[in-house]
Amino acid sequence: MMQELSTLPTALPGAAPPPAFHVMMKPRGAICNLDCTYCYFLSKETLYPGSRFRMSDDLLEEYTRQYIEAQAVPEVTFAWQGGEPTLMGLDFFKRAVELQQRYRKPGMQIHNAFQTNGTLLDDGWCRFFRAHDFLIGISIDGPQPLHDRYRVDKGGKPTFGRVMAGLELLKKHRVEFNILTTVHAGNVEHGLEVYRFLRDEAGTRFMQFIPIVERANETGFQEGDDVTDRSLTGAQYGEFLCAIFDEWVRRDVGRIFVQIFDVALAAWSGLPPGLCIFQETCGDALAMEHNGDLYACDHFVEPAYRLGNIQEIPLLEMVGSERQRQFGLHKRDSLPRYCRECEVRFICNGGCPKDRILTTPDGEPGLNYLCDGFKRFFTHIDRPMKIMAAELAARRPPANVMRLLAEEESARQRRFATAQRNDPCPCGSGRKFKQCHGRNR
Numbered sequence: 260m261m262q263e264l265s266t267l268p269t270a271l272p273g274a275a276p277p278p279a280f281h282v283m284m285k286p287r288g289a290i291c292n293l294d295c296t297y298c299y300f301l302s303k304e305t306l307y308p309g310s311r312f313r314m315s316d317d318l319l320e321e322y323t324r325q326y327i328e329a330q331a332v333p334e335v336t337f338a339w340q341g342g343e344p345t346l347m348g349l350d351f352f353k354r355a356v357e358l359q360q361r362y363r364k365p366g367m368q369i370h371n372a373f374q375t376n377g378t379l380l381d382d383g384w385c386r387f388f389r390a391h392d393f394l395i396g397i398s399i400d401g402p403q404p405l406h407d408r409y410r411v412d413k414g415g416k417p418t419f420g421r422v423m424a425g426l427e428l429l430k431k432h433r434v435e436f437n438i439l440t441t442v443h444a445g446n447v448e449h450g451l452e453v454y455r456f457l458r459d460e461a462g463t464r465f466m467q468f469i470p471i472v473e474r475a476n477e478t479g480f481q482e483g484d485d486v487t488d489r490s491l492t493g494a495q496y497g498e499f500l501c502a503i504f505d506e507w508v509r510r511d512v513g514r515i516f517v518q519i520f521d522v523a524l525a526a527w528s529g530l531p532p533g534l535c536i537f538q539e540t541c542g543d544a545l546a547m548e549h550n551g552d553l554y555a556c557d558h559f560v561e562p563a564y565r566l567g568n569i570q571e572i573p574l575l576e577m578v579g580s581e582r583q584r585q586f587g588l589h590k591r592d593s594l595p596r597y598c599r600e601c602e603v604r605f606i607c608n609g610g611c612p613k614d615r616i617l618t619t620p621d622g623e624p625g626l627n628y629l630c631d632g633f634k635r636f637f638t639h640i641d642r643p644m645k646i647m648a649a650e651l652a653a654r655r656p657p658a659n660v661m662r663l664l665a666e667e668e669s670a671r672q673r674r675f676a677t678a679q680r681n682d683p684c685p686c687g688s689g690r691k692f693k694q695c696h697g698r699n700r
């Protein structure tokens with residue numbers, strides 16, 4: 260369990276805010292038209308009893324002004340999420356982009372990222388997204404039976420058909436989109452099938468795979484060490500990623516972009532992993548509720564991690580507060596020795612603190628539930644990653660890895676074809692060919 264923010268001091272003089280940070284805005288709070296059984300956010304409705312769960316226009320303006328003012332970088336992204344943000348209606352977002360233009364600093368570029376379940380999209384939404392260059396994240400868990408396993412509506416009915424209709428509208432209007440796939444007990448054994456579906460049938464070039472590690476408790480908070488049976492296991496997650504990687508690295512590099520592969524390539528190239536879960540510290544990806552309450556992270560929208568309300572405390576002061584700094588540092592400072600000595604720590608960094616519910620083999624708490632999977636995956640991709648990183652360093656396309664691996668494979672096949680019975684087996688097992696792969700020749 261992370262140290263609760265409420266036990267930490269509030270803003271200290273001299274605590275500097277980061278030059279840039281990210282807020283995931285939830286203008287309708289946890290309200291959604293669907294009822295995905297694994298959703299970690301639906302239960303947050305109970306934090307605001309009696310609320311209408313609608314961000315007011317005044318608050319939108321205040322947030323826009325402060326968010327832009329607080330960023331010391333030339334590009335700013337507004338991230339909209341939920342619940343389901345389309346339930347705010349299109350007029351709210353028309354006003355949002357007007358306000359962004361009103362408060363934009365000279366030379367500043369503003370982007371909008373919008374995460375949706377896709378079921379309420381129509382031509383009007385898509386024309387708007389296209390006109391204002393919104394990047395849409397749409398949630399699809401794979402082909403129909405896999406998607407419908409947990410992604411159901413309030414009546415328990417499947418949603419695949421409606422989501423795919425929304426996706427077609429995005430494509431028709433040439434809206435930029437990526438697909439966010441949650442990986443859970445229902446689809447984790449079907450990695451290649453999911454990947455090929457997203458690539459060939461959904462037609463996306465950009466994918467993210469988010470593992471479902473769902474705590475089994477009544478509060479919906481990050482409490483307790485048990486997970487639900489919808490959660491995957493670490494080992495399953497590792498196999499899922501390896502299966503997809505093996506196909507990707509042989510045919511799709513430079514054409515299909517899988518977030519965790521890109522993040523890994525950055526790390527193998529000596530750059531910081533560009534995703535909070537794999538960074539050494541975190542704390543610059545926050546979440547804001549419909550009423551202006553700011554929380555340390557989207558996965559810690561809980562009273563103990565509430566930093567304050569934007570209408571009472573300036574956004575920048577909350578982001579730069581000692582409490583938030585400690586939240587981010589705790590990720591590094593609580594890392595067990597087992598992780599600190601791990602050979603893939605440079606990319607893993609122990610993963611997200613919300614999933615650190617296991618005990619290490621030597622009895623220290625704080626090991627990530629997904630550790631097996633991280634280790635398996637990051638070890639598996641080491642060699643191709645080294646090849647791609649070397650290509651990048653030599654200013655050549657990392658996609659060259661596909662040709663190099665294909666040449667290696669043909670050479671290996673030739674060695675098998677010409678091996679004699681008593682030769683060492685070309686597979687490298689150390690056994691004679693006749694006792695290994697040549698047994699059936």
Ligand code: SF4
Nearest residue numbers: 535536541556611612
């Ligand atoms: S707690 Fe996890 S999800 Fe939240 S910012 Fe840190 S690493 Fe990212």
Ligand code: SF4
Nearest residue numbers: 598601607609630634
């Ligand atoms: S792979 Fe496991 S041991 Fe290694 S850093 Fe990640 S969580 Fe820690």
